[in-house]
Amino acid sequence: MPPPVITRFAPSPTGYLHIGGARTALFNWLYARRFGGRMLLRIEDTDRERSTEPAIGAILDGLAWLGLAWDGEVVHQFARAGRHAEIVDELLTAGRAYRCYASQQELEAMREAARREGRPLRYDGRWRDRDPAEAPEGVKPVIRLRAPSEGETVIADHVQGRVTWQNKDLDDLVLLRSDGTPTYMLAVVVDDHDMSITHVIRGDDHFTNAARQTQIYDALGWGTPQWAHIPLIHGADGAKLSKRHGALGIDAYREMGYLPVALRNYLVRLGWSHGDQEIFSDAEMVAAFDLGQIGRSAARFDFAKLENLNGHYLREADDRDLVAAIEGLMPTLGPPRGLGPTLGPDLKAKLASAMPGLKERAKTLVELFDAAYFLYAPSPLVLDVKAAALLDEPARLRLAAIGPRLAAATSWTPAGLEATIRAYAEETGAKLGQVAQPLRAALTGRATSPGLFDVMSVLGRAACLARLDEQAPRSSVAPPSSSAA
RNA sequence: GCUCCCAUCGUCUAGUGGCCUAGGACGUCGCCCUCUCACGGCGAAAACAGGGGUUCGAGUCCCCUUGGGAGCGCCA
Numbered sequence: 314m315p316p317p318v319i320t321r322f323a324p325s326p327t328g329y330l331h332i333g334g335a336r337t338a339l340f341n342w343l344y345a346r347r348f349g350g351r352m353l354l355r356i357e358d359t360d361r362e363r364s365t366e367p368a369i370g371a372i373l374d375g376l377a378w379l380g381l382a383w384d385g386e387v388v389h390q391f392a393r394a395g396r397h398a399e400i401v402d403e404l405l406t407a408g409r410a411y412r413c414y415a416s417q418q419e420l421e422a423m424r425e426a427a428r429r430e431g432r433p434l435r436y437d438g439r440w441r442d443r444d445p446a447e448a449p450e451g452v453k454p455v456i457r458l459r460a461p462s463e464g465e466t467v468i469a470d471h472v473q474g475r476v477t478w479q480n481k482d483l484d485d486l487v488l489l490r491s492d493g494t495p496t497y498m499l500a501v502v503v504d505d506h507d508m509s510i511t512h513v514i515r516g517d518d519h520f521t522n523a524a525r526q527t528q529i530y531d532a533l534g535w536g537t538p539q540w541a542h543i544p545l546i547h548g549a550d551g552a553k554l555s556k557r558h559g560a561l562g563i564d565a566y567r568e569m570g571y572l573p574v575a576l577r578n579y580l581v582r583l584g585w586s587h588g589d590q591e592i593f594s595d596a597e598m599v600a601a602f603d604l605g606q607i608g609r610s611a612a613r614f615d616f617a618k619l620e621n622l623n624g625h626y627l628r629e630a631d632d633r634d635l636v637a638a639i640e641g642l643m644p645t646l647g648p649p650r651g652l653g654p655t656l657g658p659d660l661k662a663k664l665a666s667a668m669p670g671l672k673e674r675a676k677t678l679v680e681l682f683d684a685a686y687f688l689y690a691p692s693p694l695v696l697d698v699k700a701a702a703l704l705d706e707p708a709r710l711r712l713a714a715i716g717p718r719l720a721a722a723t724s725w726t727p728a729g730l731e732a733t734i735r736a737y738a739e740e741t742g743a744k745l746g747q748v749a750q751p752l753r754a755a756l757t758g759r760a761t762s763p764g765l766f767d768v769m770s771v772l773g774r775a776a777c778l779a780r781l782d783e784q785a786p787r788s789s790v791a792p793p794s795s796s797a798a
Numbered sequence: 799g800c801u802c803c804c805a806u807c808g809u810c811u812a813g814u815g816g817c818c819u820a821g822g823a824c825g826u827c828g829c830c831c832u833c834u835c836a837c838g839g840c841g842a843a844a845a846c847a848g849g850g851g852u853u854c855g856a857g858u859c860c861c862c863u864u865g866g867g868a869g870c871g872c873c874a
Binding site: 748 | 799800801802803804805808809810811812821822823824825832833834835836837866867868869870871872873874
């Protein structure tokens with residue numbers, strides 16, 4: 314029986330969780346679940362200079378928000394530095410590693426010369442076979458792997474296939490820095506081994522690393538995990554996603570009003586496919602996911618498609634969950650709209666009852682909340698341009714005529730209101746649209762809104778009559794002789 | 799520069815030598831539904847980067863060109 318699948322997501326806490334990292338996490342999560350295994354989380358914080366606590370927090374929060382739960386305790390790589398150094402000692406003793414005293418300046422000069430002469434930029438192995446007695450005074454050495462100089466290193470990758478490197482093209486990488494701390498290259502190998510990782514699924518920017526890491530595995534006499542290097546995600550223009558180019562933290566997607574379920578669905582289809590299927594529930598994803606159907610070319614991030622999917626899941630979502638999601642966004646949503654950082658009980662209730670009509674039309678939670686403007690608009694209601702255009706004099710006169718009918722309406726329900734309005738339209742020979750549009754404008758301040766009768770029902774009689782009153786015919790508030798408005 | 803990878807509609811992709819006059823989805827455009835906007839329905843435009851092979855037959859296999867990408871740190 315094969316060992317249980319254990320995957321890992323191993324971000325470095327030098328920034329937020331970006332979209333590519335999120336997809337890598339998703340793939341690891343899916344693969345582990347698909348085969349009844351576990352996904353571990355390891356924070357690769359061996360770069361003491363750049364690793365930060367806030368970044369770790371952002372990554373954990375991002376994963377939690379996305380719904381990608383990891384198994385077991387979070388492993389902090391730097392805490393294992395002792396173990397890493399121990400392994401390097403073994404390697405040193407076995408003659409599979411050596412001390413290198415080359416200075417930074419020497420290394421830089423080496424690269425410069427190579428660049429000038431058009432040779433590959435590699436460490437030339439100058440301390441590889443040199444007598445340690447020649448070591449310069451007072452220089453702390455780094456420990457390098459004594460990599461094989463002949464033959465080849467082959468990696469069998471679930472996505473990239475079988476790829477071969479000539480060992481002469483790979484140099485002796487640093488395992489331990491001069492200050493005694495482990496490098497990433499060493500730490501990953503030791504940790505993946507110690508954590509019994511069976512499948513390493515990561516971005517293909519690590520592809521060459523797989524070859525170099527294989528050399529470390531070989532030196533240690535350990536078997537390698539199985540590899541799957543997934544293509545990177547590019548920006549909409551095809552350029553690499555970077556911090557100054559569209560690489561947003563996952564929290565930004567949350568604030569733009571995307572749902573985790575939509576993001577998961579969008580991300581799973583970026584680079585992976587299952588025939589013609591586009592919509593996947595979590596259960597379907599887990600059941601269908603495998604490494605074999607991951608494509609080999611980079612994908613571009615497309616907001617239009619994400620929005621479409623988000624709209625789909627918005628429509629499908631439970632009303633209460635959506636109200637809760639909006640409530641969670643209020644700290645950023647509220648203040649710019651003249652509201653507080655929370656939803657008051659009254660607005661919350663109105664939002665809940667208007668939600669069926671609202672979620673049908675929105676692509677993001679932000680859009681949804683803006684479309685709900687009529688629920689929280691201050692009085693007097695400000696009309697936008699299109700709404701104002703709808704309210705010409707004939708329209709205002711019509712509204713004035715409808716007012717009393719609404720005041721007297723016996724049934725303040727969508728159906729009852731529709732009957733009342735339709736009756737008015739019929740009696741006056743107007744088309745429903747001629748009545749409904751001005752009404753919508755007066756009630757919502759916009760030319761578009763959820764179904765008018767739902768809007769009226771949620772708003773309530775008093776608010777509707779008040780807003781209608783605000784749009785009373787101009788001729789009745791000002792004498793015809795005065796054209797001032 | 800060196801090593802490695804990639805290449806089907808604008809975008810995500812199906813396609814594993816004949817089922818392809820290349821399918822789906824998003825987006826775009828048109829029509830229908832309709833109180834607006836969405837949703838939904840119907841329809842349209844839209845791709846095998848180029849050139850050589852192999853084969854009875856190539857989007858699918860091989861080579862070259864072109865174009866993209868990744869890596870080449872005492873970063874991860």
